[in-house]
Amino acid sequence: MSYDILVIGAGPAGLSAALQARVRGKSVLVVAGDDRDNALYKAHQVDNYLGLPGLTGAELLDRFAAHARETGVERRTGRVLGVMPVGDRFYVSIDSDMKEAGAVILALGVSRGKKYPGEAEFLGRGVSYCATCDGALYREKRVAVVGLSADAPEEAAFLKQLGCQVTYVAAKRPEHLENDIPFVKGVKLEIRGEKAVTVLEADGEEIPCDGVFLLRPSLAPADLLPGLETDGGYITADRDGRTNIPGVFAAGDCTGLPLQVSKAVGEGLVAGLRAAEYLDQTRQK
Numbered sequence: 245m246s247y248d249i250l251v252i253g254a255g256p257a258g259l260s261a262a263l264q265a266r267v268r269g270k271s272v273l274v275v276a277g278d279d280r281d282n283a284l285y286k287a288h289q290v291d292n293y294l295g296l297p298g299l300t301g302a303e304l305l306d307r308f309a310a311h312a313r314e315t316g317v318e319r320r321t322g323r324v325l326g327v328m329p330v331g332d333r334f335y336v337s338i339d340s341d342m343k344e345a346g347a348v349i350l351a352l353g354v355s356r357g358k359k360y361p362g363e364a365e366f367l368g369r370g371v372s373y374c375a376t377c378d379g380a381l382y383r384e385k386r387v388a389v390v391g392l393s394a395d396a397p398e399e400a401a402f403l404k405q406l407g408c409q410v411t412y413v414a415a416k417r418p419e420h421l422e423n424d425i426p427f428v429k430g431v432k433l434e435i436r437g438e439k440a441v442t443v444l445e446a447d448g449e450e451i452p453c454d455g456v457f458l459l460r461p462s463l464a465p466a467d468l469l470p471g472l473e474t475d476g477g478y479i480t481a482d483r484d485g486r487t488n489i490p491g492v493f494a495a496g497d498c499t500g501l502p503l504q505v506s507k508a509v510g511e512g513l514v515a516g517l518r519a520a521e522y523l524d525q526t527r528q529k
């Protein structure tokens with residue numbers, strides 16, 4: 245299925261952008277990870293959002309999401325692994341699926357954390373970002389799941405069901421990790437191997453494995469869309485939310501400071517309107 249606009253991120257910026265684009269009559273798909281990974285979801289109380297003081301971040305997020313849904317915004321939960329421009333269209337890979345759109349709005353929030361040693365070197369040779377996509381390649385094999393996202397325990401259970409021998413690695417054992425999945429505490433990680441991965445080292449402990457699933461809530465913007473201009477980890481965008489790639493817009497925390505709801509909502513509005521105009525202009529050509 246093809247959409248006018250695909251928005252990556254269901255925080256204040258992404259939902260605001262999606263709503264504005266719907267108001268302009270565009271078909272919109274919002275793709276986002278688990279709500280529990282959303283920055284706003286973690287706010288105990290938000291007192292500086294105009295007109296709606298005293299709500300928890302989760303309550304505010306629910307209101308934003310309900311409003312966007314009522315206008316006809318479609319929503320899908322998943323991890324976006326890459327955006328590929330082809331002519332004036334964009335192909336967006338979501339877990340093991342692909343969607344097409346005429347414009348893309350990046351509302352990714354802040355991507356935290358550097359790459360681990362060995363991660364880039366062994367990407368595709370044992371390192372994966374997606375259990376759904378690559379899990380079947382590791383049936384009967386030993387895999388380590390590095391759990392950084394809220395849905396990582398479910399993904400570990402899915403890999404176990406496929407027949408993988410799973411070890412779960414994280415700073416702290418998650419409450420809902422299945423009891424029979426071994427847990428190793430690890431913050432300082434290194435991936436090693438020869439032709440392919442053979443070991444994950446976690447805080448000095450060696451875990452022999454054939455695959456390492458790095459399950460993060462987000463990817464660095466430039467990894468998602470090669471060629472995208474960034475500065476200090478933030479996406480470079482002008483006042484209209486335009487990035488250096490025609491048809492790609494950005495809004496919210498991913499464009500820089502201040503990291504605040506009001507700024508995200510405002511930038512989302514601008515990006516949604518400009519993306520709708522961009523589509524109208526490209527169709528007239």
Ligand SMILES: Cc1cc2nc3c(=O)[nH]c(=O)nc-3n(C[C@H](O)[C@H](O)[C@H](O)COP(=O)(O)OP(=O)(O)OC[C@H]3O[C@@H](n4cnc5c(N)ncnc54)[C@H](O)[C@@H]3O)c2cc1C
Binds near residue numbers: 257293497
């Ligand atoms: C504890 C805490 C308290 C806060 N308190 C306040 C406050 O009181 N007032 C205030 O104004 N601000 C506050 N903030 C900041 C505020 O939450 C953020 O500024 C705001 O949420 C930014 O919105 P955003 O849409 O840009 O990004 P986010 O809300 O972070 O949303 C990012 C979205 O992108 C999705 N995503 C990212 N990468 C991918 C991918 N590869 N595939 C699929 N989905 C992806 C995520 O799943 C998420 O849906 C607080 C933040 C925290 C953490």
